[in-house]
Amino acid sequence: MADSELLQVVTGNSKFANKFYNILAEEEKGKNVFFSPISAHIVLSMAYQGAAGTTADAFSSSLHLGNENIAATGYHHVMSSLNSIKDVKLHIANKIYVMQGFPLKEKFLKSASELFLSETESLNFAESENSARKINGWVEGKTNSKIKDLIDAGCLDALTRLVLVNAIYFKGNWAQQFKKEHTMKEKFYISEVESVDCHMMHLTRRFRYRADDHLQAQILEMKYTNENISMVIILPFKRTGIEELEKKLVDVDFATLSEGMRSMEVEVSLPKFKVETTMDLQSILTRMGLGVIFDQMKANFSEISNSDEQLYVSKAIQKAFIEVNEEGAEAAAATGMVMMARCMPIIEPFTADHPFIISLQYSDGGSNVVLFVG
Template identity: 55%
Template sequence: MANETAEFQVLESNRQFTTNFYNLLAERPGNVFFSPISVHAVLSMSYQGAKGTTAEKFASTLKVPAAADVADGYRVVMNRLRSIPNVTLLMANSVYLMENYQLLPEFNKVIIKDFLSDVQVLNFAENEAAAARINAWVEENTKEKIKNLINKNDLSASTRLVLVNAIYFKGSWMHKFNKELTRTGAFYINDIDSVGVQMMHTKRRFYYTIDETLGAQILALPYSNEDLSMLIILPYEKNGIAELEKKLTSANLTEITQRMKHIEVNVTLPKFKIEQTIDLKHSLTQFGLGEIFSPAANFSGMITANEELYVGKAIHKAFIEVNEEGAEAAAATADDCSSNISNPSSCNCYNYNYINTNDGCSTTVINKC
């Protein structure tokens, strides 16, 4: 029961984090595309070594209970994600530590046992070699979809820790689109203007509903594992994405999907591929975590050395491709903790799609065209 409670708390906090963080990212123009569980996992790992007001900021921002409860929940989530049949779903964590430094025993234990993380030693002063090593790990764990997550200039002799999460998903549709029916069609970017894109077509029974509160149609496209699906929310109006985004803040997608009915639907869906890199510092600062990027941060629960640590860089990179066969998505998030002693001056479409498992864990991608 304790494990089930901890898992539920992590899943619920991830749901709230997804909605709140999306609202921040949606303020910028263009597509919004990210994996919230990847960002949430790295921040939750960082939370394990935070103390004082910094720990309080993590708890408030991530919508999570005590750090130990979050760790317990992620242990269950990580193991569950690794055992989903008929799709490829990989999630991995890694911690890179500056050579000649040691993690505090409790932090080391929770990172390895609960977050199933590797701990590797690097010399960040040799920044090019260190970046190459980290990037190679990310590429391996995202089937080479995420490349060059870390720039060599993100690392220096003042870097003490780099925490990385990588997640990769590949699933075939339960009902594949017929490639012979794919043809160029209009995708509207406002009331008047459109662009020609490759549109896939099918007509069959899917779970579908119309939600008057959102002012949108909602469709679930199942993968070969029918417990997983891509949820697509299409506004009534061609320029209705902005209004839909506002309404999604208070929408409960779980309740909405429970109202869906299995009916025949004529589906037209664009093929697309998106890759996006997000520097998370500005958004996380707006989100209430600005303290972690300043010398005021308290990460005294991480390493044995008596040095003041803070987050110098937080980067998220995501990739998705949707075609007739299915969907392939990958994401990676990294943050690095630098020492304030060594270098005191550096600070180093109308679609809402998400992969939903029947236990409530989600990897969300937002496409705003």
């Protein structure tokens, strides 16, 4: 295994996740946020394969990857590894939809198919309803019907040349499951005194745990039946501590949150929850330094096609879903990018009864891949 490229991709994804989360939390203050950093990172890494000049430089710096070859080789190993894990369902898939008759460069196609394991399909985007139906049908199939209607027909027309799509789906059971009879209706505090009712699950078992004085938070790791997959939950000490926690997480690598933990008896109270989100990524990606890819005049994707048409990204969307219950969790996300031709996320009490942050991670050989954050 190409350890160097793999490590760079894992590290790059983690840094990307951190910055993405901080911008998202600021833009969506007070709302539930949930996203898949790896889904966005993969689809952008695919687009990186076709970039040149200052556009390629922007990808390198924003994705925290040295060059496009590191991205492709590293993700080949990440995807092969994630798609072969046992005892949980975890699938990642890529697909490129291209306008009928639009010529793709052989090098770009080879990188997409052999390294990103991407399928390619030709569509007539002028038939926008039919094209959107086909793309959305593929995404729905890959995410067990959790992500629907990723691409709106209004995003497609006769000038659309490429649609790059990544879909990720996860479903896993807790290694130590909550008993349904212990789930009770309790209060979840959205401010110091204001609360809403929730279904609170309860379990006392040995878990990896630590209290972090710098973050002013408790950190709990809950494993799935495949113990390489875990959910890390960061719970502020104070009911109203979520905004302060988000500020402190600016300089913290999500992939290292589980370091320094020790196994101890923890009395866990965790609400059942379900979150669904839809995001237009242009604002966030622009703030992360990728504004050039949306610029009709400046974007340089000359390594994608031999055509004289100047390509740019007209739309970047992600839909994400997570449901956590007594058995475990189910999560899915899909990210789509549309390219146009320029018109010529002792017993220690851990009571999650106020806002907290989760990170769903895959760990293998010392490297943690951040799959979802919310």
